[in-house]
Amino acid sequence: MKILKLTYNEILKQVKKLSFKVCLIIVLLFAISMPILYKVFVYDDSFPLYYEGDIQYYQDQIISDADTEQDKLFNKLLDIKINIINRALENDEDYTDFNSMLYNEYMSSKTMSTILDSMIKDEDINYNEIDGWFEIDSNQYLDYSVQQLQDAKNEIEEYTKELEGIIDTKDYSWYLQVQRSYYEDYSNENDKMMYDLYDKLIELNIKDENDFRVIEAQNIIDYYNQKEILISEKDYVSGDSNLSYDEYVKLTNMKNDEIDKNIEKSFYAIENNINYNGNGLKTTFNDTIQSNITILSIVIVIIAGGIVANEFQKGTIRLLVIRPNKRWKILLSKFLAVVAIALGLVYITYVATFIASGISFGFSNYFVSDLNVVNGAVIQESYIFNSICNTLLQLIPVIFVGLGAFFLSTVINNTAFSVGFSIFILMGSQLAIMVLSLLGFPFIDLTFLPYLDFAQFINKLDLVSNCQMFGIYYTLGKGIIVLISWSIIIYLISTFVFNKKDIRN
Amino acid sequence: MKNVLEIKNVSKKIGKRQILDNLSLDVREGEIFGFVGPNGAGKTTLIKVMLGLYKPNKGSISIAGFDIKDDFEKAMDEVGAIIENPEMYGYLSGKDNLKLYARMDPNNDYEYQKEVIESVKLGSRINNKVRTYSLGMRQRLGIAQALISKPKLLVLDEPTNGLDPLGIKELRDLLKKISKEKNIAVFISSHILSEIELMCDRIAIIDNGKILEVKDMHDKNDTESLRVSFEVDEVNKAKEVLKANNKEVKIIENGIEVFVTREEVPDINLLLVKENIKVYEINIEHKTLEDEFIEKTKGTKGQIK
Ligand SMILES: Nc1ncnc2c1ncn2[C@@H]1O[C@H](COP(=O)(O)OP(=O)(O)OP(=O)(O)O)[C@@H](O)[C@H]1O
């Protein structure tokens, strides 16, 4: 009861400060504007593959008085480029469409067949120069016979036609069929796997480029390519990572498992027609919440770093500690106030972002289920519930860093130092881990440094890539245990110091 | 009478300096206790030790029977204080500050709090931010803050600091009133004896971390001679009259001076009036006490150690 009253006082003292109100406004503005900016700049389908300006650029390159064969070929190739760009503009091609991937290939195939044509005619041309200009590799054909050149040209032209067909019809199945043809005469395990995958995807019969299933299918292909093959122990030792072979195996298996799960989820989504990305809402919302938390962690550090030290610096500590409350209660109430303010700020920004994203992307997308794989079976989960859990999870290190600032503030009584140092740790933790890791420091996973960002535990692939980057093996469970242990130590030292302290000012 | 404050053999060292040296004191229920000493004597230090801001190296302190070490919360429940300048939260209004302090008190009484706020006469300025207050207004708010938890003991460290003459008089009246009506003991420190002398029941003199003397202001009046001057029209006649009554008389400017007890003052006046001597003014000079204070603390010779 008493602690609650004291905590209420502490919260009041913080939130009535002008600086707090300013912070709150900034944080709120951010929470509201980010989803809107995402909607306007990322998800408005206005990422054209080419612009009018690109045409102008190439037209300016055309050589007006071309009399050598070299110049004529150059102009011809530029013409091809311009035509293709024109076609893309007419078709409103966008970066987000799957066939934007085809344009580059289409362009180089067409360029190549023109060059082959000129080779067949045995024109007097410096092909190295042309290669450099149009970013292709015609060297390989230099010592071909005319017949070989003719064959190569025919083959490329056939392929080009096919590409043209896909581009014009925007038929995703057709695209898949072309991709599959690369693996047709599979000679190894991997090629066979890819062939089967394309087979499976083709069976889904996805035609429309605007179908969300295109994105999922592309994701599946990406995931397949990300899979890692385990290196045998003998080969591994020669690697230069700090990870032991056991740890390497665990991480690689974790990564492959996660990829398998993602593939399963994408197949499930395609088969059951669940657009579980929520038309961009989920990504926007998750990203904004994560950014909110990053900003809030700075606000929390500023509050926590001042909550004890400011009372000393202003002298208000005297009238505070002569009340009928033991010192540990005062300190505890201050810490609880920091936690409560952190929760409050997260809540307020969460709601603000929820509303802003909902308005920008449609509230109904919040109710599109999340997918999860449990015991090999895909299940649907509530997105909002998952999102709240993830947000709270990400709050753990924020409160920990707050506690660190609080500790420094109690022991050193200097707001500026406590806040500055804590933010330094927060921002520089990755760098610190790298440096320690390079120096061969053995217990990095027992320091709090790797656990200052819990967003990495939400997506296991992030975790694996961090572990590989830092050369240390850690998990969420370990992170929680390490942070709690540090918290207890830090909190006890703070209490001890605060209890014993003579209040001199 | 019971003691609300008992200080037993308290010593405090900060660094190498012995600031309080085996110091003992009692303050009784409902009395006003003056605590006088020159700058750097250790007044603020003793108050900080009493309130738990400093841990003493030796000795014990109890407030209302509760030891501040073993029963800190109960002890602090019975005391309100200002220490040096009462620093409060500048960005909050006076009233909000008081509410904070009231909330920390386990038994808060709304009517009583209103009364306290009124008694310090801040008027509508109580709703302004403390940042905008003058020194004297802060001091008044400090007193309200000390009283807000209905203490049995009020500890005031130089509360007159920054108050205007009217404010000082009002403070004295307020303290006398609350000590009488509410039976609150007041422990008040000052380096200006004359400022608090008139309202105190007892006064302790401290110098160099040691109590030099504790004086009961009520006893003194009967036995001790005071220097009393009478402004009269016929100086020589007055001297003759008093000499005839076995009084030692000194002639001063505009009158005569005698050393008598307080009780004798009206008698002497009567003698003079009977002889048709006009008495314009009677002045009892408390100089003896002030002299004594300066004499006693002369150890420092005005030099701060
Ligand atoms: N934090 C401290 N560190 C070192 N010495 C201190 C500290 N606080 C007080 N002192 C010393 O203790 C002595 C007593 O100081 P204190 O403040 O108790 O005096 P005081 O009687 O209240 O004087 P004043 O009338 O000026 O307020 C002084 O000599 C002072 O220098």
Ligand SMILES: [Mg+2]
């Ligand atoms: Mg002092």
